[in-house]
Every structure is written in C-alpha cells, then in structure tokens.
Amino acid sequence: MKLPDLTELALRNLRESMLRNSLTTVGISVGVASLVAMLSLGIGLQQLVSRRLVKSGLFDTVVVTSRRDLRFTERDQERPAQTPGESPVLDESVRQEIERLPNVLEAYPDIRFVTELRFDDKPHLTMISGLPSSAKSNDAFEGLQGSFFSSDTAAEAILQKSFAEELLGKTTAPGEAEPNVADLAKPLLGKKLIMRYAQRAAPSTSVPLRPSDASSENSAVATAYSVISSEQKLKIVGIADLDPETLRGPTRAKVFLPLKLAESLHVMQPSDLREISRAASNQPLYSALSVRVKNPAQVQMVEDAIKKMGFTTFSILDATRNLRQVFVVLDMFLGIFGSLALAVASIGIVNTLVMAILERRREIGIMKAIGASDIEVKKLFFAEAGAMGVLGGIVGVILGWAIGQVINLGTNAYLKRQSLPPEHFWAVPWWLVLSAISFAFIVSLVSGLYPAGRAARLDPVQALRYE
Amino acid sequence: MTTSPVIASTRTTAAIRSENLCRHYRMGETLIRAVDGVSLEVRAGEFVALLGSSGSGKSSVLNLIAGLDHPTSGSVIVQDRDLAKLSREELAKYRLHVVGMVFQSFNLIASMTVAENVELPLRFAEVNRSRRESLACEALARVGLRARMNHRPSELSGGEQQRAALARALIMRPQLLLADEPTGNLDSHTGTEIMDLVGEFNQQLGMTVVMVTHERALAERYAQRMLFLADGKLVGDEPNFAVQSGSARGQP
Ligand SMILES: Nc1ncnc2c1ncn2[C@@H]1O[C@H](COP(=O)(O)OP(=O)(O)O)[C@@H](O)[C@H]1O
Numbered sequence: 220m221k222l223p224d225l226t227e228l229a230l231r232n233l234r235e236s237m238l239r240n241s242l243t244t245v246g247i248s249v250g251v252a253s254l255v256a257m258l259s260l261g262i263g264l265q266q267l268v269s270r271r272l273v274k275s276g277l278f279d280t281v282v283v284t285s286r287r288d289l290r291f292t293e294r295d296q297e298r299p300a301q302t303p304g305e306s307p308v309l310d311e312s313v314r315q316e317i318e319r320l321p322n323v324l325e326a327y328p329d330i331r332f333v334t335e336l337r338f339d340d341k342p343h344l345t346m347i348s349g350l351p352s353s354a355k356s357n358d359a360f361e362g363l364q365g366s367f368f369s370s371d372t373a374a375e376a377i378l379q380k381s382f383a384e385e386l387l388g389k390t391t392a393p394g395e396a397e398p399n400v401a402d403l404a405k406p407l408l409g410k411k412l413i414m415r416y417a418q419r420a421a422p423s424t425s426v427p428l429r430p431s432d433a434s435s436e437n438s439a440v441a442t443a444y445s446v447i448s449s450e451q452k453l454k455i456v457g458i459a460d461l462d463p464e465t466l467r468g469p470t471r472a473k474v475f476l477p478l479k480l481a482e483s484l485h486v487m488q489p490s491d492l493r494e495i496s497r498a499a500s501n502q503p504l505y506s507a508l509s510v511r512v513k514n515p516a517q518v519q520m521v522e523d524a525i526k527k528m529g530f531t532t533f534s535i536l537d538a539t540r541n542l543r544q545v546f547v548v549l550d551m552f553l554g555i556f557g558s559l560a561l562a563v564a565s566i567g568i569v570n571t572l573v574m575a576i577l578e579r580r581r582e583i584g585i586m587k588a589i590g591a592s593d594i595e596v597k598k599l600f601f602a603e604a605g606a607m608g609v610l611g612g613i614v615g616v617i618l619g620w621a622i623g624q625v626i627n628l629g630t631n632a633y634l635k636r637q638s639l640p641p642e643h644f645w646a647v648p649w650w651l652v653l654s655a656i657s658f659a660f661i662v663s664l665v666s667g668l669y670p671a672g673r674a675a676r677l678d679p680v681q682a683l684r685y686e
Numbered sequence: 687m688t689t690s691p692v693i694a695s696t697r698t699t700a701a702i703r704s705e706n707l708c709r710h711y712r713m714g715e716t717l718i719r720a721v722d723g724v725s726l727e728v729r730a731g732e733f734v735a736l737l738g739s740s741g742s743g744k745s746s747v748l749n750l751i752a753g754l755d756h757p758t759s760g761s762v763i764v765q766d767r768d769l770a771k772l773s774r775e776e777l778a779k780y781r782l783h784v785v786g787m788v789f790q791s792f793n794l795i796a797s798m799t800v801a802e803n804v805e806l807p808l809r810f811a812e813v814n815r816s817r818r819e820s821l822a823c824e825a826l827a828r829v830g831l832r833a834r835m836n837h838r839p840s841e842l843s844g845g846e847q848q849r850a851a852l853a854r855a856l857i858m859r860p861q862l863l864l865a866d867e868p869t870g871n872l873d874s875h876t877g878t879e880i881m882d883l884v885g886e887f888n889q890q891l892g893m894t895v896v897m898v899t900h901e902r903a904l905a906e907r908y909a910q911r912m913l914f915l916a917d918g919k920l921v922g923d924e925p926n927f928a929v930q931s932g933s934a935r936g937q938p
Pocket residue numbers: 711712713718719720738739740741742743744745746747
C-alpha cells in the first residue's frame with residue numbers, strides 16, 4: 220500500500236476507537252512534554268551561564284604568561300627544572316609571532332600596575348590596566364556612561380563604577396540600593412586625574428630623559444636601567460558598570476587607559492624586577508599577553524599552538540570546562556527523566572495496539588483473505604503507531620513549551636518582586652522540537668514492532684472462524 | 687508426480703487440481719483429519735458446488751484452494767501454480783490477483799463504507815485513487831448497489847452486504863471465485879438474487895466458481911457439477927446435466 224493510503228487508513232482506524240487512542244496519545248504527549256520541559260530547562264540554564272561568561276568578554280581570550288614567571292610563583296617541584304635560558308620570555312617579537320598565528324585576532328600586552336591617582340588633590344591607590352581599542356565592542360562595556368577612548372593613545376581614562384564611588388566619597392552600606400552609574404558619571408566626566416607612577420627608563424646616557432609633562436624627581440635602583448618617578452594627566456571620559464569581582468583579565472582593574480598610551484609610559488612592571496639581567500635590551504618585557512581568538516571554538520587550538528612555543532596559557536574555557544561537564548550531566552539526568560516518561564508512554568502504545576489486534580482479528584483476517592500480505596498488515600499497524608507517535612510528539616512539544624513558558628513567567632514574576640532583572644533561562648531550540656517529535660515517532664515505531672509483527676503473523680483462517 | 691510444463695500444455699482447461707490433499711489438525715492426543723486425501727479437478731470456467739454436512743471439511747478445502755491455508759500434505763495446483771510451494775508473500779499476491787472470496791458472514795470491514803470496502807483490494811494492489819473510485823463504482827453498479835456506496839455495512843441488509851462482498855470479490859477481475867456458503871445467512875429470496883449474480887459472474891465474466899453449500903437444491907439449480915465431501919474425503923462427483931446444457935459453453 221502506498222504511504223498516503225496507509226496514513227489515511229491508520230488515521231481512520233485511530234478515529235474508530237477514539238477514546239482509547241487519544242488516551243494513548245496523551246500518554247505520549249506527557250512523555251514528550253516532560254522530555255522537552257526538562258531538556259529546555261537544562262539548555263536554558265546552560266545558555267544563561269554561557270551568556271554571562273560571554274558577556275565578560277573573555278570567552279575568546281587566552282592569557283599567555285612566561286613559564287619563567289611561573290617558576291617564581293609556583294614551586295619548583297611542580298615543574299621539571301628548566302634553566303632560565305631555555306624558557307622564552309614574552310617580548311615584542313613573541314607578541315608579533317603570536318599575532319601571526321592562525322585564528323588570532325590580536326595579541327596585546329597585559330599592562331597592569333598599581334599606582335597612585337590624584338583627584339581633587341586626594342591620593343587614591345588603585346589598579347590600572349591598559350585596554351585595547353577592540354574592547355570597545357566588548358559586551359562588558361555595554362553600560363558605559365560617557366564614551367570610549369577617542370584614540371588608542373589619548374590621555375584619557377575610563378573608571379570602574381566602584382572607583383567612581385570612591386572618588387566621590389560615596390559608600391554603599393550593604394542592602395542599600397546601589398547608586399546609578401549615570402548619577403556617578405555626571406560629576407566626573409571630563410574631570411582631570413593625575414597619575415603618578417614609576418617609569419622604567421633605559422640606562423645609558425642621561426637621566427632624566429622625559430620632557431616637560433613628566434617631572435622627574437629622582438632616579439633609583441639598578442645597574443641595568445633606572446626608574447624615574449613620573450606623572451601623567453588623564454581626562455575621565457567614561458564610567459563603566461562592571462563588577463570587578465566576577466571578572467578576570469584586564470577588566471579586573473578599576474581604572475582603564477588606552478593600551479598604546481599605557482605602553483608608552485613604560486611603567487615599571489613587576490616582571491622587570493625579575494628580569495634585571497635581561498633588561499639591558501631596549502625591548503620591554505611583558506608579564507602577560509592577552510590573545511584574542513576569532514571564535515571561542517578555536518581557543519583550544521590557539522592555546523595549544525602557544526603552549527608549543529613554550530608559554531603557559533590560561534583561558535576562561537579552561538575554567539568552564541568543568542562547568543560544561545556539569546551541564547552535560549544535568550542535561551543527561553533531565554533527559555533520562557523525560558525518556559522514562561516516554562518509555563512508560565511506549566508501553567501504552569504497545570498495550571493499545573495489542574488490544575487493537577485482539578479487537579480487529581477478524582478485520583486482519585479479511586484483509587489477508589482479500590490479498591493483503593504480511594508486510595501490508597505490518598505496515599498498517601506501524602502506521603497507526605507512528606501516527607500516534609507523531610501526534611503525541613507534536614502535542615507534547617506544545618505542552619512542554621507551555622510548561623516552560625509558565626515556569627519562566629512565574630520565576631520572572633518572582634525575580635521582579637525581588638527587584639532582580641528578568642532572566643531567560645528557558646530555551647526550546649528548533650532542533651529540540653524536531654528531535655522530540657522524531658524521538659516520539661521512533662519510540663512509537665519500536666513499540667509497534669511487536670504488535671505489528673503479531674498482527675502480520677495472524678492466521679487468517681483462524682481469524683475468520685471467529686464469529 | 688511432476689506438474690507444471692506438462693499440465694500447462696495439455697490440460698489448459700484445468701483451473702484447479704488437487705492431488706491427495708490433506709489438512710490435519712492436531713488437538714492434543716487426537717488428530718482431526720479435516721481434509722483427508724482429496725483429489726479433484728475443476729475446469730476453467732466451470733461452476734462447481736462443494737456439498738457435505740457440517741464439519742465435513744468443505745471450508746477447509748476452499749481455504750486451501752484460496753491459499754489461505756497450507757496443506758499438511760498433497761498439493762493444490764491452481765493455474766499451474768503449486769500453492770504449497772509459494773512463499774507467504776507470493777500467496778498474498780495470488781489471493782489478491784487470482785482469487786475472489788465471499789463468505790457466509792459477508793466479512794465486510796465495519797469501519798469502512800461500502801465503496802471503501804470494495805476498493806480495498808485495489809489499495810493493496812497500489813492502484814491510484816481516481817482509478818480505484820471508478821472501478822469501485824463500476825463493480826457496485828454491476829451488483830446494483832451504486833446508491834448505497836457511501837453507507838457503512840451495518841446500514842445495509844444482509845443481501846446488500848453480500849452484494850457488496852461480491853463487488854469486492856469482483857474488483858480485481860480474478861479468474862477464481864470461491865464462495866463459502868454465500869447464502870447461508872440469507873432468506874431464500876435474497877439467496878436466489880445472490881446466486882443469480884454468482885451465476886452471472888460465471889457465465890458473463892467466465893469466472894471459475896467453487897461454491898460451498900450444504901443445500902443440495904441450490905447446487906442443483908446453479909452448479910454444473912457437484913462434489914460431495916464426508917469426513918474430509920471426496921465421496922461423490924456428479925455432473926448436473928440440467929445446468930451444463932445451458933452454461934458449459936467452453937466445452938466441446
Ligand atoms: N483450526 C482447527 N483446529 C481444529 N479443528 C479444526 C480447525 N478447523 C477446522 N477444524 C475441524 O475440521 C473439520 C472440518 O471443518 P470445516 O472445513 O470448517 O467444515 P465445514 O466447512 O464442512 O463445515 C471440523 O471437524 C472442524 O472441527
């Protein structure tokens with residue numbers, strides 16, 4: 220029999236014992252609905268966490284450090300001893316080399332230092348870091364008040380919200396509503412800051428070297444290079460609403476400068492002290508490089524390539540690997556629950572079809588007597604099982620989606636009462652819809668296997684003898 | 687006994703031939719010989735009645751000829767096919783294309799309309815919808831049931847149901863019509879109408895008819911030959927000259 224005929228007959232047979240078949244179909248729907256509900260909760264939660272991580276702007280970033288540094292921070296026993304000469308250092312040539320690796324967008328030095336900022340003649344000690352111009356498109360700066368740096372060398376600064384509070388002398392008691400970023404920005408934007416810092420200068424000829432804007436007070440330390448105390452005026456152009464505690468990398472600082480400017484200041488870096496022997500070279504050494512990768516999927520590859528060059532790498536992906544495993548397990552558990560529900564539903568299908576065979580013995584006998592083959596009879600029962608599966612699957616997906624919608628609305632209503640922003644932790648992607656329906660279909664076909672086989676093997680003579 | 691090629695050339699008139707046909711049922715310790723060594727021959731275009739008392743094995747013989755059942759031993763050869771040697775799949779094809787069956791209890795499918803019942807064999811033969819519809823109309827017109835084609839069998843009288851069953855048996859244009867007590871559930875007037883139709887199929891369409899009945903009068907009125915069964919054995923083979931003269935046109 221052809222498929223349209225088969226489907227037509229199957230649907231008509233399902234209609235004939237409407238109540239029983241609808242109950243079976245409802246059983247499948249409930250199974251599919253719980254499967255969909257469970258999985259979309261898992262997927263939604265996963266997406267929520269991923270969104271948070273991507274928002275940090277560091278999902279596609281690899282931080283590169285020299286193993287040399289690690290030798291100082293970690294215990295020697297953790298790593299095979301290596302003579303310092305064999306371990307490469309991070310300098311400009313390495314940076315360029317990394318930048319030339321495939322899939323690397325840019326590699327910029329991680330410039331970060333603690334120094335003093337004067338505002339209204341009051342000193343504030345804080346962490347400062349250089350920010351590449353590419354950070355402008357970073358989601359982390361979404362809520363930025365004011366503007367991003369006008370250029371990569373401009374004498375401008377963007378302040379972290381908490382630092383802005385500090386400058387204005389505002390403190391928030393726990394439980395009190397946090398001040399609005401816009402309110403903080405108003406009195407600060409356009410104001411001047413004076414940054415005082417230790418500048419690392421080439422040793423050679425005359426000290427001090429710096430022209431007018433940086434006044435040198437004294438030179439100190441070292442045989443290989445000298446350190447000068449310098450000043451830099453900065454204009455506040457933006458206030459960023461970042462939570463510095465949750466972030467890593469350059470965004471962890473409280474004040475940001477354009478990267479090129481920060482580099483040109485030659486601020487004394489902690490690594491400089493360790494590299495005294497090498498410092499004779501004019502090339503600055505970087506304590507760390509941030510490498511931006513085109514696509515988070517390529518992070519692993521780039522990491523491997525850099526590791527091969529002899530450096531240590533770190534990425535958020537490393538940190539989230541465990542997290543993703545947790546989600547795989549969570550999804551699996553939720554999926555198993557849903558599948559169990561579907562398994563119960565499939566027993567319903569078997570039962571319904573076996574009942575149908577008992578009831579329709581005679582009909583099967585008639586069909587065989589007038590020329591239906593075993594396969595034809597089998598197909599007919601398969602079609603009935605499949606139709607129930609598809610119908611149940613469709614209804615189930617709608618049901619599951621509705622359940623999710625209700626939970627989402629309910630939770631967001633709750634979040635709203637707690638004055639928290641709404642979250643979308645529920646996702647029913649298309650692939651889930653399609654695979655849930657196909658899964659229901661396949662489960663039904665498998666459930667139909669036994670009844671259909673039984674119907675096909677029915678002896679027509681016996682079936683027709685029954686009155 | 688070798689069969690096919692010889693038979694094909696020399697005995698083209700033999701539509702059905704059985705050789706020492708047996709169908710035994712084992713019921714615990716006892717062996718029921720429903721069909722016990724039946725050898726018979728039905729010529730193409732012949733109308734044969736199979737007579738015998740209840741339980742004599744008439745239906746069993748008919749089911750073996752219909753390919754619905756497998757013989758315990760012996761063979762049924764229908765148009766040079768040894769049914770015992772056909773696969774289940776081939777038997778289904780044989781039933782679909784070569785055999786039309788009608789039963790005492792009509793055996794229409796209750797959930798389908800008359801038209802759908804009649805065209806069901808066409809569905810198994812994968813005939814397309816429009817052709818199915820026209821063929822079903824034609825067959826129903828032949829049995830005088832066109833007006834009732836969209837009714838369910840339960841809405842029809844017994845005679846009308848048997849007409850529908852005849853239309854269904856006719857729709858694939860089989861060479862063989864096997865009828866198992868087709869008038870058993872009908873009053874004599876309606877039974878006569880049905881028998882007239884069967885006779886028509888035999889004479890006008892040239893269908894070979896094997897009809898099971900236990901009413902000798904009916905057989906004498908319509909059949910060219912009467913075969914008598916008792917306890918699964920063939921006990922008599924009588925030509926019916928009254929009918930033969932009028933209908934056995936195929937005979938020299
Ligand atoms: N499936 C079966 N199991 C056991 N005995 C059967 C079966 N089918 C038929 N019989 C027996 O075979 C004999 C012939 O049956 P049947 O061909 O139906 O007779 P008829 O049609 O002449 O009344 C009967 O005695 C019947 O009880």
